[in-house]
Amino acid sequence: MSEPETRVASPPPAASVKVLSGVWRGLGPIVYALVAGGVLLLLMGRDPIGFYATTIESGLLSQTGLEQSIIRMAPLLLMSAGLIVAFQAGLWNIGGDGQFLIAAAVVAGLGAPLVGVLPYSLALALLCVIGFVAGAAWTIVPSVLKAWYGVNEIITTLMVGFIGIRLANLLIKGPFLSDRSLVPQTDVIPFKYLLPYLPGTRIHLGIVVALAVLAAVHYMQTRTSYGLSLRMLGASPKAAAHAGLDVKRDIVTAFGLSGGLIGLAAAVEVLGVWGYVRADWNPAFGLTLFALVFLARLNVKLVIPLVGFFAVLSIGGHEAARRAGLPNDFLLLLIGLILFFMVFTEWARTKGWTAGMRLRAAGRTSQREAALDE
């Protein structure tokens, strides 16, 4: 109001409106999916409001629920960071679960003997490095096939992922098998050697590691030449090669970093929560995180609240499903619906008829009217 001279012919939408439509862009699909899921619950004779209320209550509002959700966020955030690195470089790393389980098996298998020998923090740090290396090593075959022979990495990561899931089982039932348990599993790392709690809570250190890693990934992508070359590779491999980038090196390192971060996620989960790995254990975070990372548009800052939301849903939803007498898999349906609505709203945006567009248009007209009133 103090400087009317800066007015332009077609004023841009007010900042607040812009933020609102941006928020709605991420939030809209979630709201639609929750509503659609609620309708389904209603059709099945369950009380959707009660279901969601229980979810929020036991995943976010109760002390233990909140702690559980934050604990769950640690591996999810690290794995998201790994997926973002690959996807931004245009590499479809769909075999994340295999990389996760190989790393988990190796960390748990080597963990029990190592923690007794090495000093506490050195052992933990070394095990995290081992997890990183194991996860990264599990991407070598797909990345080399992609870099040198152009073999489609969607299929190779998927297949190598299946091999990884089986191989992790073989490791647990073979060299890492504990002779102190009836079910096939690794030796248990004693509780006192696991990751320390944050002061005053029962949340292990993993969440701090995860946030630090995310910050580092964000910095790498936005502020370093390596990050720029990865994004160029993602935007157009031909242009990247033409600009003189070493595309082969970038593919192999981006894949390695992706698998490494996923391996680190496994190390944090094993060293923070379990202390051992049982045969056939597979949390199968890969595909759901795939969805969330896309919903966040590969943006590190957006991934954090989305993963938080998912963690609350998975911790609280577990209790809500138990009380409603439903299987836990309602969550999978919700994530699938969120993806569908996201894809749909993106398409609708290209057609120019979304809530966000209307909001922005309304913002423009009200601004214009305000300008006319002056």
Next chain:
Amino acid sequence: MSSLLTSEFLAALLSGAVIAGAPLLFAALGETVSEQGGVLNIGLEGMMLFGAYGGFVVAHWTGSSWIGFLAAIVAGLLVALLMVVFCVRMGRDQIVVGIAILLAVEGLTSLLHAAQFGTSYPRLGAVPTVRVPWLADVPVVGPSLFGQPAIVYIGIALVVVVWWVLSRTNPGLHLRAAGWKPAALDNAGVDVLRVRTVAVLVTGALAGLGGGYMAIVVAGVFVPFMTGGMGFIAIVIAMLGRGRPLWVAVGAFLFGIALSSATSLQLAGVNVPTDVVQMLPFVTVILALIIFARQSYLPSALATPYVRGRR
């Protein structure tokens, strides 16, 4: 080792391979059609799973396996319709939509199953088998290969049908053009989106049938997540088959052997860990890729939505 060559072992291996390979054959034939048309159908697993669910429920209600198979086809078509709307018509990312399909179907079928059957798992009766005259009397090979449910023979017939349509008819030519050079097809006056729509629907029908086979013939029950990665194996088979239905059939049979050999080996007294056996097909494929991967396996326009006028 001599026990490996007994007729019991061979018979068990062959019939196991056919039982495990048939759903792969249906789904991989379907995937071949959509891949040749330029649509990478990552949602194949979801289509199979919904086919398994729909097929089982209807077969359970009506008591007829044939109506069950029809329902499985319809269920696969319904899921494929999502793929058509989002990927072909709206031109959205095929991988994202495929994963959305898989997650949503996994959640939905698990919920519906729990709501209908609770934790009881009602069983279907065995599906009658059809003996092919003369051939079924051949020792060892005969009973295992030529004494199968009729739907298996339909699957084998479909291999010929798909081969014929792809390589000998105009629609097949249009389909391959839609996968390799959609703009050229458009210039020739053929609606690329319509060709791809039909391709994806055919895929859905075949994948649904494959899933229905798993529920109705193999398992006799529906269990949540029962397709367990078969859809992804089928995608791999289709990719290695490179659009040639005969190779797809060979691939499905070989993967069928690998998947069922754990049981047969145990019958022969050889105890190989299941994990090793189930890993072998993938290890073989990866080795094959490492050794032979010198050229592109896939249609050039695969996984790219077609938008007229865009390069």
